[in-house]
Amino acid sequence: MSQSSSQNNEPDPDKQLEVTEALFKCLTEMTRSSTGAFFVDNMLGDIDATVAVANSETGGEYPVGSLVSLIPTEVMIKHREGWNETTNDWEFFELTVSEEGSEIAVRGTTEVVNRFGGNCFGCHMLARSEWDLICGTGHGCAPLPIDRETIANMQNGDPRCIKQD
Numbered sequence: 070m071s072q073s074s075s076q077n078n079e080p081d082p083d084k085q086l087e088v089t090e091a092l093f094k095c096l097t098e099m100t101r102s103s104t105g106a107f108f109v110d111n112m113l114g115d116i117d118a119t120v121a122v123a124n125s126e127t128g129g130e131y132p133v134g135s136l137v138s139l140i141p142t143e144v145m146i147k148h149r150e151g152w153n154e155t156t157n158d159w160e161f162f163e164l165t166v167s168e169e170g171s172e173i174a175v176r177g178t179t180e181v182v183n184r185f186g187g188n189c190f191g192c193h194m195l196a197r198s199e200w201d202l203i204c205g206t207g208h209g210c211a212p213l214p215i216d217r218e219t220i221a222n223m224q225n226g227d228p229r230c231i232k233q234d
């Protein structure tokens with residue numbers, strides 16, 4: 070590596086997709102993974118490629134533009150190849166959601182902490198490499214401190230889904 074290898078953990082701005090708050094949608098209007106656990110989208114429109122990896126039983130590398138979410142406030146987005154080696158080009162987002170939409174509270178790579186005090190990358194890095202930092206179940210991550218029913222309630226209670234009549 071070159072002299073600049075100490076910069077390896079810094080995201081490369083040239084490989085970064087432009088993320089706007091309008092990109093974050095009502096969770097249950099996104100595509101549900103085949104396990105039913107999480108929801109996916111692709112901000113570049115390549116939803117088929119994202120769904121193919123999300124539904125694969127053997128894992129795989131998520132394509133650029135993939136957006137993944139389990140609960141409304143926590144999202145992962147895949148930037149272009151080479152954006153950040155450590156996170157395999159994933160950026161972690163902690164959102165504040167309301168009827169008005171989404172606001173980005175925190176975003177970044179290895180330093181983002183969720184509202185339960187947990188470091189996103191710290192947990193997600195434990196997924197075995199074929200799962201591309203996606204925890205699911207049985208991928209090697211420690212389980213969440215919230216049960217399946219609580220997760221389902223958070224998904225179904227996404228305030229962004231409430232339509233104005």
Ligand code: HEC
Pocket residue numbers: 106107137138139140143144145161162163181182183184186187188189190192193202203204205206210211212213214
């Ligand atoms: C305590 C460990 C832990 C922390 C901290 C954590 N996650 Fe997760 N995350 C998990 C586990 C385990 C799952 C899988 C849950 C399930 O499906 O039962 C998960 C699921 C997800 C998913 C759905 C895809 C997948 O990996 O299964 C996304 C997206 C996600 N988390 C993003 C985040 C973001 C963003 C943060 C930080 C703001 C975060 N997580 C913090 C452990 C964690």
